[in-house]
Amino acid sequence: MNDSNTTLSELKEQVHQLCLRKGWGVEGVQNPQHVAMAMTVEMSELLEHFQWLDPEDVTALMEGRDPERLAMIAEEFADVMMYGLQLTRTLGIDITQQVLRKIDIVDHRPPKRREHKR
Numbered sequence: 001m002n003d004s005n006t007t008l009s010e011l012k013e014q015v016h017q018l019c020l021r022k023g024w025g026v027e028g029v030q031n032p033q034h035v036a037m038a039m040t041v042e043m044s045e046l047l048e049h050f051q052w053l054d055p056e057d058v059t060a061l062m063e064g065r066d067p068e069r070l071a072m073i074a075e076e077f078a079d080v081m082m083y084g085l086q087l088t089r090t091l092g093i094d095i096t097q098q099v100l101r102k103i104d105i106v107d108h109r110p111p112k113r114r115e116h117k118r
């Protein structure tokens with residue numbers, strides 16, 4: 001399984017099955033308030049791997065010259081994503097619809113003076 005051949009619904013189900021195997025929540029469904037809070041903790045763990053990096057370090061990361069740091073970032077990103085998948089499954093949020101909706105909103109928003117280009 002990879003991004004090219006896996007749907008978000010399949011990933012949501014994989015995370016749900018993990019919760020069931022681990023006995024987390026009620027029938028594999030954890031309180032979405034707790035899940036959202038846990039997601040921010042995992043986001044902080046992700047950010048830790050970027051803390052105090054020099055621009056050269058970031059460049060090395062982007063050019064694939066720091067595979068150890070990339071692996072740690074990937075693992076923390078997976079934690080964030082898994083909570084996101086759990087949250088959206090529990091609340092019935094369709095990720096694709098919401099991302100496309102948000103892209104449309106941003107696309108039609110008037111440009112700000114300092115629009116981020118990177």
Ligand SMILES: [Mg+2]
Pocket residue numbers: 042045075076079
């Ligand atoms: Mg973590």
